[in-house]
Amino acid sequence: MPGNEQSVQFSYAKTDGDKLIHIGAAIRNGKYLCPGCHEPMIPVLGEHKAKHFRHHKAVCSYESYLHQAAKMAIYHRLLNEDTVTLTLARVAQCKSPKADLFAGFHEPCNVFIPARYNLKTLFNQVELEHHDPETGLKPDVLLTNTNSKAKCYLEIYVTHPCSVEKISSGIPILEFHVTSEADITALISCELSVEETDLTHYNFKPVDRVVDNCLDECKNALVGIDIWSISPNGRLQKHTQKYKDFEHTEVSTSCAWPKALPSSLQLGRLRDMLQQADPAGVHANCLNCVFASNWDDGFLNCNKKHARVPYTEAKLCAQYRPLS
Structure with a gap:
């Protein structure tokens, strides 16, 4: 997570206008309040x-401060910015046509x-x-759409995670775990995602996407594919390529x-290939x-000779009986 504020406590305060301000933007004689206990703070x-x-007199709970400051951070961001990006995994x-090469084996x-x-x-x-x-529930931040029934709860988790009651409501929930000042900074400035914020989501499942091109992170990328052909004299020829190196067609x-x-399936596939390449059985x-x-x-x-033989044995074999 970005930021180098883990060792600094109370980097944020409220202004008279109830806005969150970072210590980097504070002025010496400014009037500031603690987001947690609402008591005066001194820069x-x-x-x-x-x-x-620093608190002027009060002794404030750091957990309460983090919770309230984080709520204010995400609230004001959503209130004032035109674009707040949420990234989830889909x-x-x-469905690439070349997946047919797997023959159902992968x-x-x-x-x-x-x-x-x-x-x-x-x-x-x-x-x-x-x-x-x-x-009847009260989320930390409630998002709604006045043109539809769409809604979303935003929850800040410092010491108490989202309740079972809220999760079981079926309402989409974005829960941000906040443990330091840097987490608040991330809520203000970073993309809302697992990578850049400590995010857990509930009841918020992106629709699966179907693609017709091979994916860059294909798990089958290194699978070896044998490509077979028959030479003019009837000998089999084979070369192997990695699946990722094929064009789609x-x-x-x-x-x-x-x-x-498996060898039993390869035998059937090779026989079919030979039938197409040499339908008259010349070789x-x-x-x-x-x-x-x-x-x-x-x-x-060879079940007739009860021996293991090369496939070219048929050229000189008196027992050769072609398939009908």
Whole structure:
């Protein structure tokens, strides 16, 4: 989280106009109040100590101060700024045509991508510590839209997390965990996200997104895909590429599939490929023999000879019986 204020307490105070001010903007003779206890605070602006606000007389709970200051920070931001960005994680489902190369052997790739919202577009009214008349609950900050029934609760968590009652209401809730001055600074200046603020959200699920292009963070990116062909003399040829290196329609699923495909399935796929490449059966090939089974990287079991043979054995084999 940004900021270097973890070692400084009471960096914020309220002005006479009930606005939150940072010690960096304070003036020596200004009048300031504590956001927590509402008692006077004095700006300490010396050169030798870190600048901060000091209570004039009262002894204030630091937890109460953090809670109230954080509420004011997010409230005034939503009240005064045109754009307040919320970023949540959205599941992106890959529907790339090249996923067909997996032949059902690998699950399609789902990754998390950012879902960004402008809270000021979603909600046009912001209220501080206002009861929700529909639920009877009082969030720290209530966001509503006067043109719809949309609403959202913003909660500040210092020592007490969001109540079960609020969560079970079904209302979307954004809960910010605040433990230091730096967390308040983040609420004022940073994108509202898990990465930049300590954010937990409830009842706020972005709709999954379907994409038709391979995702940059594809979990299958390094899967090896074998691409097969047959030479003019009938020999099989194979080269392997990583899935991420394919263009979407570069090869046909009839001649390309995962390197790790089980041998029994590879045998069937190779036979289908040979049938398309050599429909007249010009080239004798053990793959097309009724006695062949258990393909293993160029070798098969010959159930007639009871031996392991190379697939090219058929060219000189008197027992060769092509599949019908």
